[in-house]
Structures are given as structure tokens and as C-alpha cells.
Amino acid sequence: MxxxxxxxxxxxxxxxxxxxxxxxxxxxxxxxxxxxxxxxxxxxxxxxxxxxxxxxxxxxxxxxxxxxxxxxxxxxxxxxxxxxxxxxxxxxxxxxxxxxxxxxxxxxxxxxxxxxxxxxxxxxxDHRETVAVLDGMLTALPFLRDGARLREGQEILINGASGTVGAAAVQLAKHHVGARVTGVCSTAKREMVESLGADEVIDYAKADFTRGGRTYDVIFDAAGKSSFSRCRRALRPGGIYLTTTPSLTIFLRSLWTRGFGGKRAAIMFTGLRPDGDKATDLRLLAELAEAKTIRxxxxxxxxxxxxxxxxxxxxxxxxxxxxxxxxxxxxxxxxxxxxx
Structure with a gap:
């Protein structure tokens, strides 16, 4: 060696x-x-x-x-x-x-x-495309599937839709699950988010999605820039807010809303899942990539x-x-x- x-x-x-x-x-x-x-x-x-x-x-x-x-x-x-x-x-x-x-x-x-x-x-x-498919998808997939239990026809808002996890979530929610997707990003990244399949894109510099009057079944804060308190009014009854960013506040909100109220908050630690579960998801991502469901x-x-x-x-x-x-x-x- x-x-x-x-x-x-x-x-x-x-x-x-x-x-x-x-x-x-x-x-x-x-x-x-x-x-x-x-x-x-x-x-x-x-x-x-x-x-x-x-x-x-x-x-x-x-x-x-x-x-x-x-x-x-x-x-x-x-x-x-x-x-x-x-x-x-x-x-x-x-x-x-x-x-x-x-x-x-x-x-x-x-x-x-x-x-x-x-x-x-x-x-x-190729190898670059392969690792790029993996990056973000292995986080977004369990958030949408296991955390949000997102279903076909539901509406999801993805905050930070142009980031690695957000871009993965847009594709999975739209093309794999069949949900209606609203992405939140900057003006410069709007075109990219639309190309991934977002049905609607909100420019965060021009509009506050929490005050627009629209409601969603799921709000996925892939950027960690919002909070359950701010997003609660934009959730439908029984809706869920998920974030990738850990904090004491989200821990407490997750515990409290699990037993009380019709709107929930949650966080997941997808990197700590068992290797066997990750390997199963890798095989699914390979199938989705080969079918060009995700890119x-x-x-x-x-x-x-x-x-x-x-x-x-x-x-x-x-x-x-x-x-x-x-x-x-x-x-x-x-x-x-x-x-x-």
C-alpha cells in the first residue's frame, strides 16, 4: 500500500x-x-x-x-x-x-x-452527477416521506428551495410524490427552482409567505430561516412544519404539538438513521435517477x-x-x- x-x-x-x-x-x-x-x-x-x-x-x-x-x-x-x-x-x-x-x-x-x-x-x-443526486436527496426523502408523510395532491411550501436540500425536496415532492409545490427563494434563483418542477415560486425579498393568506399541508423549512411560530398561520388544520435546523425551541415545540393542537412542528436527524435504511434509500434514488424522475x-x-x-x-x-x-x-x- x-x-x-x-x-x-x-x-x-x-x-x-x-x-x-x-x-x-x-x-x-x-x-x-x-x-x-x-x-x-x-x-x-x-x-x-x-x-x-x-x-x-x-x-x-x-x-x-x-x-x-x-x-x-x-x-x-x-x-x-x-x-x-x-x-x-x-x-x-x-x-x-x-x-x-x-x-x-x-x-x-x-x-x-x-x-x-x-x-x-x-x-x-457520471460520478459527479451521481454524488450530486445523493447530496440533499438523502436528507429530503425521509423528511417528506417519514416526517411530513406527504401524499399526492397535497400542497407543500419549501423555504430555501434553491439550496441543496430544498432543490432535492422540490423534485421529490413534485415528480416522485405528485404534490403541488411552492418554492421560496431569491429572484436570481427563481428560474432554477421553476425548472425543477415548482408550480409556484415566491421571492422572499418581495413577499412574506407567512402573511400572504395561502395555507399549506406541509411547510418544509430547508433553509432554517423561519420558525413554527411564524409559519403556523400558513398551515392548514392538521398541517406540519418541519425544519432541518436544530434548536431548543423546535425541540420543545415538537414535543408540545405532538400532543396538543391541530398543527405540528417537527425536526428530524436524518444523518443518524441506521445504515440499512440509508442503503434502501440509495437504491430508491438510483431508480429515480435512472428514470429521470430526479436530476x-x-x-x-x-x-x-x-x-x-x-x-x-x-x-x-x-x-x-x-x-x-x-x-x-x-x-x-x-x-x-x-x-x-
């Missing part, structure tokens, strides 16, 4: 804390596969973990310094080695995966259990070594869709080759 490249950080801060460093190639265990990562995403969660500014996030990443030196959770790549007990995958398989709490995706090679959140990649998409939305692609620039783009708040890292221009060495 030889050393390969990974993006590492040893302290919290700006994107400048990220370094492109040689690390030891992960060695697959008996039930593991080794994946050559062709593309991976840089998400707002990665930026939060890197910055260390969110105190609650440090409960996961480490109170004083990062416990895991390499960020990233979503990959698309090719299996280059398998453990002796692996039966579900073989060398050469194109796969996509979520590494979960292990992180480590911002690297040339990643080790993942065959029983992890791992599946055969959708046919007809990737890519803001920009950066070489792995330019991870800091990718983080700056995420930090800017101006991205439309996914920000990706790729190793495809790196001339990545094969750590399984003879002599290494």
Missing part, C-alpha cells in the same frame, strides 16, 4: 485550516470495501463542522479540536478492493455511499462496510486540492445546488497495485 491524498484539518476555523496531505491508504477489513473516490460533495454541514462556530456541532466533532481529521460524507466512486468476507460488491463496481459518522469522504480512497450506506450507482450518470443540480466542481475554495463557495451562501470535489484530474495512484 502507498500513501494517498486527503483533505485534513486539526483545528477549527476558516477554510484556510484545510490542508491537502498524504495519508495512509485505508485497509479494508473482512467485510469492507475500498472505494476509489471520483467525486464527493462539500455540504453546509461540512462547513459547520470545519468552522466550529456551532457549539452543538462540537458535541459530535469534538469540544476543543476535531476528532476526525477528514470531513465529507457523500461519495461516488469505484470499488478497488474487497475484504475476504464481502459478498454484496466486487472489484470494479461503480458505487455511491454515505459514510455517516465516520466522515472521511474528502479523500482519494475511503473504506466502508458492505453493510453500510452503500449501493450500486445509477446507470447513465442532479451542480453549482461547481473543484479539484480535491482546492477544497478550501469549495468551502468558501459554500460559506458564501450563493451556491445553487451542490458544490463538489473531484479526484479525477489528480492522477490518483492505485494502492492495490503490485509493488506498493
Amino acid at each position: 502507498i500513501n494517498v491524498k486527503a483533505i485534513v484539518y486539526d483545528r477549527y476555523g476558516s477554510p484556510d485550516v484545510l490542508r491537502n496531505e498524504e495519508v495512509e491508504t485505508p485497509a479494508p477489513g473482512d467485510r469492507d470495501v475500498l472505494v476509489h473516490v471520483h467525486a464527493t460533495s462539500v455540504t453546509p454541514t461540512d462547513a459547520i463542522f470545519r468552522s466550529g462556530r456551532v457549539v452543538s456541532a462540537r458535541m459530535f466533532t469534538g469540544p476543543l479540536r476535531p476528532r476526525r481529521r477528514t470531513l465529507g460524507g457523500e461519495i461516488s466512486g469505484q470499488v478497488v478492493a474487497v475484504g475476504k468476507g464481502v459478498t454484496k460488491f466486487k472489484v470494479g463496481d461503480r458505487v455511491f455511499a454515505d459514510t455517516g459518522s465516520a466522515l472521511g469522504a474528502h479523500a482519494e480512497y475511503v473504506r466502508i462496510s458492505e453493510d453500510g450506506a452503500l449501493a450500486i450507482a445509477p446507470a447513465g450518470l 442532479p443540480v451542480i453549482d461547481g466542481v473543484y479539484p480535491l486540492a482546492e477544497a478550501a475554495e469549495a468551502h468558501r463557495r459554500v460559506d458564501s451562501g450563493r451556491k445553487q445546488g451542490c458544490v463538489l470535489l473531484t479526484t479525477e484530474q489528480n492522477g490518483v495512484p492505485d494502492p492495490t497495485a503490485e509493488g506498493h
Whole structure:
């Protein structure tokens, strides 16, 4: 085995804390596969973990310094080695995966259990498109299906419809579920949200959707910029408000509205779901992507070594869709080759 490249950080801060460093190639265990990562995403969660500014996030990443030196959770790549007990995958398989709490995706090679959140990649998409389909969809899908229990013909408003999770939610709600979708975004991103299938788009700079008199079965705050208190008047009886942003307020509202009142508030921690559930959703997303029910939305692609620039783009708040890292221009060495 030889050393390969990974993006590492040893302290919290700006994107400048990220370094492109040689690390030891992960060695697959008996039930593991080794994946050559062709593309991976840089998400707002990665930026939060890197910055260390969110105190609650440090409960996961480490109170004083990062416990895991390499960020990233979503990959698309090719299996280059398998453990002796692996039966579900073989060398050469194109796969996509979520590494979960292990992180480590911002690297040339990643080790993942065959029983992890791992599946055969959708046919007809390249690695960049594949990881872009994964980014956001694996969050939006359980929010809509399990949290909102969204049904055909219902009306949903998606706040932050141009972000990664919001754009995924627009597509799933419209094309997979068959709901009527209203998206909320800026003027500059209106056209993109309409192209994803939104029936109506509200420019948040020109109108306050909570005061327009319209009501919805579901309000999904994918941007975390509103609140249940503000949105309650825009919910129909029995409607539900969901947010991706944790806070003490939403925890309390979720508990209270579960037993009282006809309108509910809820939050979900989709990243903490069992790997088996995620793997099932990956297979569903592959089917939807192959059927062109959903499509990737890519803001920009950066070489792995330019991870800091990718983080700056995420930090800017101006991205439309996914920000990706790729190793495809790196001339990545094969750590399984003879002599290494």
C-alpha cells in the first residue's frame, strides 16, 4: 500500500485550516470495501463542522479540536478492493455511499462496510452527477416521506428551495410524490427552482409567505430561516412544519404539538438513521435517477486540492445546488497495485 491524498484539518476555523496531505491508504477489513473516490460533495454541514462556530456541532466533532481529521460524507466512486468476507460488491463496481459518522469522504480512497450506506450507482450518470443526486436527496426523502408523510395532491411550501436540500425536496415532492409545490427563494434563483418542477415560486425579498393568506399541508423549512411560530398561520388544520435546523425551541415545540393542537412542528436527524435504511434509500434514488424522475443540480466542481475554495463557495451562501470535489484530474495512484 502507498500513501494517498486527503483533505485534513486539526483545528477549527476558516477554510484556510484545510490542508491537502498524504495519508495512509485505508485497509479494508473482512467485510469492507475500498472505494476509489471520483467525486464527493462539500455540504453546509461540512462547513459547520470545519468552522466550529456551532457549539452543538462540537458535541459530535469534538469540544476543543476535531476528532476526525477528514470531513465529507457523500461519495461516488469505484470499488478497488474487497475484504475476504464481502459478498454484496466486487472489484470494479461503480458505487455511491454515505459514510455517516465516520466522515472521511474528502479523500482519494475511503473504506466502508458492505453493510453500510452503500449501493450500486445509477446507470447513465457520471460520478459527479451521481454524488450530486445523493447530496440533499438523502436528507429530503425521509423528511417528506417519514416526517411530513406527504401524499399526492397535497400542497407543500419549501423555504430555501434553491439550496441543496430544498432543490432535492422540490423534485421529490413534485415528480416522485405528485404534490403541488411552492418554492421560496431569491429572484436570481427563481428560474432554477421553476425548472425543477415548482408550480409556484415566491421571492422572499418581495413577499412574506407567512402573511400572504395561502395555507399549506406541509411547510418544509430547508433553509432554517423561519420558525413554527411564524409559519403556523400558513398551515392548514392538521398541517406540519418541519425544519432541518436544530434548536431548543423546535425541540420543545415538537414535543408540545405532538400532543396538543391541530398543527405540528417537527425536526428530524436524518444523518443518524441506521445504515440499512440509508442503503434502501440509495437504491430508491438510483431508480429515480435512472428514470429521470430526479436530476442532479451542480453549482461547481473543484479539484480535491482546492477544497478550501469549495468551502468558501459554500460559506458564501450563493451556491445553487451542490458544490463538489473531484479526484479525477489528480492522477490518483492505485494502492492495490503490485509493488506498493
